[in-house]
Amino acid sequence: MKKLLGCTLFTLGAINLGTIYGADAPSGQAVYQKRCAACHEQVSPRIPPRTALNNLTSARILRVMNSGAMMTIAYPLKRDEREAVAAFLGKAGAEPGPPASAYCKDRGVHIDTAASSWGSWSPGTSNTRFQPAGAARLSIDQVRGLKLKWAFAFDGDISSYSQPSVIGGQIFVGSASGLVHALHADTGCIQWTYQANAPVRTAISVAPVGRNHAVLFGDLNATFYAVEAETGKLLWKKKVDDHEAALITGAASVSNGVAYIPVASWEEARSIGPEYPCCTFRGSVVALRVNNGAQVWKTFTISETPHTTGKTSAGTARFAPSGAGLWGTPTIDLARKRLYVATGDNYSPPATANSDAILALDLATGRILWSKQATAGDAFNSGCMAGVDGPNCPENRGPDFDFGSSVIMIQTPQGRELLLAGQKSGMVHALDPDKNGEIVWQTRVAKGGVIGGVQWGMASDGQNVYAASSDAVFVTRNQVRVLDRDSGGGLTALRLTDGSKAWSVAPVSCAVDQIGCSPAQSAAVTAIPGAVFSGSMDGHLRAYSTEDGRVLFDFNTIRDYTAVNGVKARGGAMDGPGPVIVNGMVFVNSGYARFGGAPGNVLLAFAVE
């Protein structure tokens, strides 16, 4: 997943080596001369001149560097350098917001806790990504007849990767600009917006606080926020990890007034640079009280503090142990008072016991009760990816087989409880929660690889588990590395009882020979009774019959839309989050400008006419 994120996400987070090197406040003008002037002082019709940039707000320029068009150019810049150059170039003050017509006439937000909902990464904290019939209210025939009802566009963004949360008629959704929105599910009109400090790609969790509710989310700077659902006002925010590369991609799971937050990082991708001292980040779960943000516990996936382990061939210090980040929402088991997470790989050698593993933590204390490692010895970082291995690439590097998605807790038709985890290796693992994670069955659904196997998540309806395959492959075309239009993708249904294949469907090759098109299905999967939804990097949202995998519905999201909020709108590659289904409507993000995938900035809402 980090590759999923790695190659790409590395352009988003804050970069600040200050804590390691010590740093003076940078000069915005100096940064501009060094990093921007070559293009923006040159008069080319494709490049806005500096005088044009001077008309933008500093906030907007920062956003363009953090999550917009200048992402790949700005990624080597530390956070304070970005802030300095944005302040040097731009105007002070807030960005002009959406037009008045984008707002609802009635801007009141009412959370009906009795209403059907999908209020976090999954409708419940067992992370099945399954919406039962009563809440989905969508028959197979109705799936066939789904029509686009509205499109909402994220202004100036090139990716749409925050899965919406829906409670009755109420939507909450984040965005790459860091703007979090409360929207009306029927029409997509805006009730309020809240500006976070960094891109928000987590799904949003909703929990009661006093007589009102909190919307809870994390940003790509590892800050976690509680905003009042009814008003959009900040209740509290808290940095959950001090590491400069730490970030939050997985939504918090919430139980009994405590939010359990998974912490990951993009340090693995930082290690492309031979001068980067790799690596010091360790994954963790942080438990915070919903009402005030007070920390209940924090547990690192690696208990040992990183220390120097020598020097690389480039003379840069090496640190270990590191890695084992958490990309997915934790799974809560109230009966056993446990919380389950699945971890990523190590970034530097020696590898540790809890990487690429499923961990069970005590819900009350955070103590690790057991760990089941799927792949041992997996130390890997992006220093290994530049064609020629860089000095940070570990000797005996591992295969980079993270778990990127959440553990699913589910009962088989025979009533046996299982924990399911899909891995980038292409394997799906079923574990026994009563026997310290003993393996019940394991089945291969994909070839696996650095951006292969199961990426963002599977779904299970209690009969089968549905696993989509990424298996994306890069090829070089006209000296540019692009996604191979003939590799990756496919969807497999495995019987919960024994892991045998109920069916599997081959991917659909890209219809158009468009650069960056890929059949890879790395986005999270969603199930309702009778149908399973899976988005593809080729921009298509498809629904398959749970009986035999035949396609019931297929919509190509790569096109222009007239957005309800009056913003220029286009769909793109589908990756990251999956569809959210509530009360006969299907909400889905489109646009994922990573790995050369097609950019896009929309949230689409489908309904039966």
Ligand code: HEC
């Ligand atoms: C390699 C050339 C290049 C470099 C270097 C470069 N830019 Fe750009 N920049 C562009 C181009 C081309 C565009 C237009 C992108 C588009 O709209 O497709 C652009 C667009 C922008 C925009 C968006 C303007 C708008 O319409 O909203 C901002 C802001 C910006 N650049 C800031 C910067 C900053 C700050 C730096 C230095 C850190 C920088 N750029 C470095 C080529 C460059």
